[in-house]
Amino acid sequence: MSGSSTSINARAIRAILMPGLLSLALGAACGSGEALRSASSGAQPIQFNHKLHVADQGLDCVECHRFVTSTRKATLPGKDVCADCHREPQGSSPEEQKLVALLSSSEELRWKRVYVLPEHVYFSHFRHVTLGQIGCQTCHGEMKELTAPPRKPATNIINMSFCIGCHKDRRASNDCLACHT
Numbered sequence: 001m002s003g004s005s006t007s008i009n010a011r012a013i014r015a016i017l018m019p020g021l022l023s024l025a026l027g028a029a030c031g032s033g034e035a036l037r038s039a040s041s042g043a044q045p046i047q048f049n050h051k052l053h054v055a056d057q058g059l060d061c062v063e064c065h066r067f068v069t070s071t072r073k074a075t076l077p078g079k080d081v082c083a084d085c086h087r088e089p090q091g092s093s094p095e096e097q098k099l100v101a102l103l104s105s106s107e108e109l110r111w112k113r114v115y116v117l118p119e120h121v122y123f124s125h126f127r128h129v130t131l132g133q134i135g136c137q138t139c140h141g142e143m144k145e146l147t148a149p150p151r152k153p154a155t156n157i158i159n160m161s162f163c164i165g166c167h168k169d170r171r172a173s174n175d176c177l178a179c180h181t
């Protein structure tokens with residue numbers, strides 16, 4: 001009994017949701033989606049080197065992306081994270097000198113993001129990383145091999161068919177309302 005009333009509710013909600021999604025589809029066809037995505041690429045404040053910090057220094061992803069295992073957002077590190085080691089120079093690279101100067105200024109570190117989903121999609125790192133036990137590289141490629149910030153996504157993850165394909169394999173929900181809020 002409760003099962004059938006749930007599906008009626010879901011159908012009713014979907015009927016309301018569809019016109020919204022349809023207009024989003026039309027918006028994307030007019031190129032607004034593309035404009036949003038390409039706006040995020042561009043120069044980073046510091047040429048950050050993942051390989052040096054992960055492979056050489058042995059830091060774990062979660063030491064900088066502090067909320068990736070516990071919340072929806074992985075988050076990018078603020079100055080406090082870098083300051084743990086870079087208040088004093090560790091070496092003599094000009095990029096590090098830039099960082100040390102930035103750390104003692106009042107400026108914030110404004111990282112530009114390459115992985116950005118549209119507002120109407122719900123995604124949770126906690127759900128995938130902690131509950132689903134999916135490794136970062138499945139969606140982000142081998143970040144630990146990068147010596148400079150990525151300029152574009154390593155996989156097709158910002159694409160509905162990538163999400164749906166894995167959900168089908170892993171028997172996770174492919175209900176429109178699971179991902180569209």
Ligand code: HEC
Nearest residue numbers: 061065068073074075076115116117128129134135136139
């Ligand atoms: C199932 C695919 C998937 C997995 C696994 C995954 N990510 Fe993500 N990641 C995404 C998507 C999708 C976004 C864009 C999210 C958005 O726009 O809300 C993202 C965004 C990010 C960002 C940008 C900042 C932010 O908070 O959104 C960082 C950093 C990140 N992921 C790090 C990681 C790390 C570290 C791991 C492993 C511990 C990981 N991700 C595992 C799909 C994934």
Ligand code: HEC
Nearest residue numbers: 046048049052077081082084085090091092093095096099
């Ligand atoms: C646990 C310590 C630690 C943390 C935290 C850390 N680093 Fe480093 N970083 C190092 C070490 C060690 C080196 C190597 C110094 C050398 O030998 O040149 C380094 C080198 C660097 C360099 C210079 C090398 C290059 O590739 O140009 C930059 C720039 C840098 N780090 C940026 C950052 C930023 C940005 C953050 C914060 C998001 C950060 N680091 C966090 C330890 C750390």
Ligand code: HEC
Nearest residue numbers: 048053059060061064111113114115136140143144149150
């Ligand atoms: C020492 C800090 C540090 C560690 C450790 C670290 N990252 Fe990052 N990560 C950053 C910084 C700073 C950026 C922003 C600059 C860039 O893109 O390189 C970033 C960016 C990213 C992005 C791109 C997010 C976007 O939307 O642009 C992903 C994905 C990511 N990291 C995944 C990982 C994974 C996976 C690991 C572990 C294998 C890891 N990171 C370890 C500091 C770190």
Ligand code: HEC
Nearest residue numbers: 122123127131132138157162163166167170172173178179
């Ligand atoms: C590599 C496989 C994989 C990819 C890619 C993936 N997911 Fe998932 N997703 C899962 C698994 C497995 C679960 C179930 C995790 C659990 O709770 O045990 C899940 C669960 C979810 C849930 C919760 C569904 C519910 O039961 O209500 C949402 C929402 C979701 N994913 C959104 C997304 C979005 C959005 C994308 C693409 C940007 C995506 N996922 C890409 C494997 C994946």
Ligand code: HEC
Nearest residue numbers: 021022024025028118121158159160163164174175176179
């Ligand atoms: C597993 C997650 C997931 C499920 C389930 C899902 N979507 Fe999506 N959907 C996405 C993601 C991620 C995007 C953003 C893709 C992009 O920006 O390229 C998206 C984008 C869209 C768009 C915008 C147009 C476009 O292609 O960019 C429409 C319309 C849409 N979805 C409709 C639906 C409908 C209808 C259903 C149910 C039949 C559904 N979605 C189920 C993840 C999902």
